[in-house]
Amino acid sequence: VAVVTTGPIHFYFDLASPYAYLASHRVDAIAARHGRTIDWRVFLVGAAFQTTGAKPLVHQGPKGDYSRHDWDRQARRMGIRFGLRDDFPMALLAPSRIYYWIKAQDAGKAVSYAKSVMSAYFADQQDLASIDIAAGLVTPLGLSSEEAAAAAQDPAWKQHLKTETDAAVARGAFGSPFLFVGGEPFWGNDKLDDLELWLAKGGW
Amino acid sequence: VAVVTTGPIHFYFDLASPYAYLASHRVDAIAARHGRTIDWRVFLVGAAFQTTGAKPLVHQGPKGDYSRHDWDRQARRMGIRFGLRDDFPMALLAPSRIYYWIKAQDAGKAVSYAKSVMSAYFADQQDLASIDIAAGLVTPLGLSSEEAAAAAQDPAWKQHLKTETDAAVARGAFGSPFLFVGGEPFWGNDKLDDLELWLAKGGW
Numbered sequence: 001v002a003v004v005t006t007g008p009i010h011f012y013f014d015l016a017s018p019y020a021y022l023a024s025h026r027v028d029a030i031a032a033r034h035g036r037t038i039d040w041r042v043f044l045v046g047a048a049f050q051t052t053g054a055k056p057l058v059h060q061g062p063k064g065d066y067s068r069h070d071w072d073r074q075a076r077r078m079g080i081r082f083g084l085r086d087d088f089p090m091a092l093l094a095p096s097r098i099y100y101w102i103k104a105q106d107a108g109k110a111v112s113y114a115k116s117v118m119s120a121y122f123a124d125q126q127d128l129a130s131i132d133i134a135a136g137l138v139t140p141l142g143l144s145s146e147e148a149a150a151a152a153q154d155p156a157w158k159q160h161l162k163t164e165t166d167a168a169v170a171r172g173a174f175g176s177p178f179l180f181v182g183g184e185p186f187w188g189n190d191k192l193d194d195l196e197l198w199l200a201k202g203g204w
Numbered sequence: 205v206a207v208v209t210t211g212p213i214h215f216y217f218d219l220a221s222p223y224a225y226l227a228s229h230r231v232d233a234i235a236a237r238h239g240r241t242i243d244w245r246v247f248l249v250g251a252a253f254q255t256t257g258a259k260p261l262v263h264q265g266p267k268g269d270y271s272r273h274d275w276d277r278q279a280r281r282m283g284i285r286f287g288l289r290d291d292f293p294m295a296l297l298a299p300s301r302i303y304y305w306i307k308a309q310d311a312g313k314a315v316s317y318a319k320s321v322m323s324a325y326f327a328d329q330q331d332l333a334s335i336d337i338a339a340g341l342v343t344p345l346g347l348s349s350e351e352a353a354a355a356a357q358d359p360a361w362k363q364h365l366k367t368e369t370d371a372a373v374a375r376g377a378f379g380s381p382f383l384f385v386g387g388e389p390f391w392g393n394d395k396l397d398d399l400e401l402w403l404a405k406g407g408w
Binding site for chain 2: 052055069204
């Protein structure tokens with residue numbers, strides 16, 4: 001029987017992942033119900049796909065059709081607006097780098113930024129691959145969009161995102177979202193209820 | 205909003221699928237709670253993998269490691285004995301053909317047979333690819349193991365299994381287990397709670 005360790009739950013997610021978007025609406029409340037917090041960790045799931053040979057879901061024939069159906073179905077049940085841009089899926093490099101630039105200053109603001117990025121992307125189908133659009137979303141947080149745009153193109157923040165992604169993949173995060181409660185892994189939005197049971201029981 | 209149609213829920217499953225084994229312990233009760241029944245439909249998920257380019261989970265690097273961990277974790281929570289043979293995964297042709305030979309006679313006995321096959325395979329690690337072992341499991345059902353062994357090698361039952369598999373794949377069953385409530389698809393053991401909610405709400 002595994003032991004639930006203390007410390008934050010690690011929530012690895014790709015900003016362009018529909019299942020991560022759905023999960024992002026639930027993880028904080030699940031953690032809070034059990035006296036825990038979430039450490040939000042952006043990564044590029046495309047890098048993880050290289051370790052498994054996986055392709056994006058929408059490129060997997062009938063599995064892609066099912067996924068589109070299931071995303072709509074889950075969003076409808078949760079009362080969340082959801083849609084995909086015609087160019088989906090696309091790696092969202094700029095906001096992923098900006099995320100870590102903000103997190104180094106204020107982790108809470110970084111979470112707010114991630115939520116606003118995913119909402120703009122999935123609820124409003126904005127082009128979050130655009131540096132200008134990604135940088136513009138920092139303004140309501142009291143940050144400089146010029147500095148954010150610079151961070152998105154700064155080799156240091158490019159490397160930071162790569163390091164975070166490599167660490168996630170090395171830990172076994174082969175999909176998005178991927179969560180760890182201590183060392184215990186939970187893959188996918190559909191596993192959040194199991195994760196909560198794990199917290200409630202202290203493992204089994 | 206989709207409408208839940210009447211009629212049995214279609215439960216497509218591969219006898220060699222760990223997630224189907226886990227789901228097989230729950231589906232009848234879920235259906236019964238909502239006045240429904242389950243039509244148990246064996247198919248060969250390997251044929252479905254050819255449509256998506258998927259490989260068996262255990263051959264997918266870190267996803268395979270996670271799957272093994274998750275199967276053990278789910279089985280432990282459910283109080284079900286679970287283990288894998290060293291030659292896992294292997295297509296279980298003989299019992300899949302025998303399943304339909306029995307179903308043509310008595311659908312209830314076929315379900316009992318499927319349960320006994322999966323229990324022998326996953327709880328006791330018996331070699332269910334063996335015609336003799338697969339045929340022997342019909343004896344407690346009052347059927348002839350000699351006739352079952354003959355059915356497993358009969359071109360007509362080989363074709364029947366192929367036809368059922370092709371129909372499942374054509375309908376979109378790209379993994380195991382895969383369920384349909386009317387036309388509404390639910391993939392995976394982790395989706396059973398959603399399926400039950402769908403039954404309870406009559407769709408959404």
